[in-house]
Amino acid sequence: MSTTLPEVAICGMALRVPGGIRDPEAFWNALVGGRDLRGPIPPERYSSEGYKDDRGKRGAIKTQVGYFLDEDLGCLDTSFFSMGRKEVERCDPQQRQLLEVAREAFESPGEAEFPRQEHRVLRRYI
Secondary structure (H helix, E strand, O other): OOOOOOOOOOOOOOOOEOOOEOOHHHHHHHHHOOOOOOEEOOOOOOOHHHHEOOOOOOOOEOOOEEOOOOOOOOOOOOOOOOOOHHHHHHOOHHHHHHHHHHHHHHHOOOOOOOOOOOOOOOOOOO
16 A cells, blocks of 8 residues: 655745754754753843752752743834734734744745745645
């Protein structure tokens, strides 16, 4: 019994990874180079000073590093996405970032515009 599966082509990719990595090529280079992408806890996340494990006390944090994105999630070009300032302010910061990354995935293969032909199917996996 043979099953014929439809052909699939991965045409576009976009990502955000700790260590300031914003494109697949930089991510690949980090993987191949064995780069450790962890860094100190950003002060804008929370102050880790009060949670240091100096004496093994309860509620202490044993590490002062993590894998954090160094993006300012408060920034988004509202005109680019046809969104008003108030609408953007009400969006979850992760939702804003997803908009940017999804747009980059469309742009990466040159498919920023949706296909015009009825028979052409274009799908995205997020």
